[in-house]
Amino acid sequence: MQRAFCLVLILLLLLTPAFGFASAPVSPRTVAKITQVRWDTYTDGVTGTSSIRLSFDVSDSVQVTAQNNVAPLPQLVVNIIGAVPEKIASSINLDTKIADKINITSSDGQNSKITIDLPVALNDGDYKILTLPGDLNTNKPFRVVVDINKPTPPAVFNFTSGLKGKVIALDPGHGGSDVGAVGPDNIQEKTVTLAVALRVKDLLEQAGAKVYLTRNDDRDVYAPDDSATEELGARVAVGNENKVDVFVDIHANYFGNPKVSGTGTYYYLKSSYDKLLAQSIQDSLVSADGLNDRGIYAANFYVLKHTLMPAVLIELGFLSNPNEEKQLNTPQFQQKLAQGIVNGLDSFFNSAAQQGGGN
Ligand SMILES: [Zn+2]
Missing domain, CATH: 3.40.630.40 (Zn-dependent exopeptidases)
Structure with a gap:
């Protein structure tokens, strides 16, 4: 039995194309790299709206899609088509009142999914996603920018005395x-x-x-x-x-x-x-x-x-x-x-x- 098994294995190896018959080289599809993540919070001097801006540097131009999830967890998911993270942290704690955490994953080695955990769900008008072209003269890379405004105006309190009606x-x-x-x-x-x-x-x-x-x-x-x-x-x-x-x-x-x-x-x-x-x-x-x-x-x-x-x-x-x-x-x-x-x-x-x- 053992000898027969060995023979089968050798035959299989000989028949495998990689063993002796090199297959034609396939040129790898170029996949851009996400090389840096930056974020900053700021408050609009006129409207008083606070927001956070997340900025992702990408080595080439890419397409972006997004979905705003209300349930089960409030999350904004940004898909970067044709780019994978390179040497950047897969998880970043923002710990602000606007966004909690970012997770960057690529399950297929071609595209990336950026999941932004939020304290409360966003309305569609509360966020904006834009791409900025790279500029060789100023040495700026292509960027994917996600702006999130603090979603809900602070709750309006009107506390009265007593428990009745509370x-x-x-x-x-x-x-x-x-x-x-x-x-x-x-x-x-x-x-x-x-x-x-x-x-x-x-x-x-x-x-x-x-x-x-x-x-x-x-x-x-x-x-x-x-x-x-x-x-x-x-x-x-x-x-x-x-x-x-x-x-x-x-x-x-x-x-x-x-x-x-x-x-x-x-x-x-x-x-x-x-x-x-x-x-x-x-x-x-x-x-x-x-x-x-x-x-x-x-x-x-x-x-x-x-x-x-x-x-x-x-x-x-x-x-x-x-x-x-x-x-x-x-x-x-x-x-x-x-x-x-x-x-x-x-x-x-x-x-x-x-x-x-x-x-
Ligand atoms: Zn407990």
Whole structure:
């Protein structure tokens, strides 16, 4: 058997054209190179519009197409036909309020796809793509230029006092395939966050507010085993699409040292109200739950940054702390937490109204 196999192999090798019979050389199709990426943000002195300009140097003239994706993730995709990236980073973090990140890929060695991740979806008038011819005299290469204007005018706030008529998004952290943190007694974060959020919803509705939950049962909001950005993007969309007044993300904390304890609240400073919302909720929550006051922190979390309205992420307590794990799992304590959050929201709207309520 083995000898027969060997013979077959030799015959195959002899019959292969490359073995002895060179095939006619094919002249390679010329493919241009994308050699440099530059970007800059600027603000129009007259209109006050902020924008970002991405500029791609290309070694030859190319064709460009684009598509503006609203869902599942807000992205602008620019296809450069007949050029591939050369010695440039395949991923660039822009980390601005207009665009998050660029990814440059070429799956066929002929064309490139530039994916621009955006904090919020663009309207068609919010971006422009142009090509600029190369100029031998000034030594300028051919360029593909993508201009993106800051898409949505900043949300207009008009906060009045009281909870009646307010529209609030509640995001019970994790869910479905993502259990979140798990305490020593196996209490899962996704269960605690949902239980508390449902109680907050009831209390808010009793006070006359309208509530949107990102999930009202044990499930992934976007899809099971999805990526973090898809999942978080879907949660943010519940707030942005329903134009809620504030967005409240509910989590429970975890740390290696089981003694670490307490309640903390995070915000991202994107309006004059985010910090006020965090402080209002933190103060009321700590006085309701009696846990260690860890204070408020500025944090660059996806949901805080991508929501258009004031938003907070609450870490109720530590599941890694056996005492807090027990408390977080009891209905009585969950009710205290819920009442603390609702009192904090009420106090936020009152303080915001006192400050004038506008932008
Ligand atoms: Zn969490």
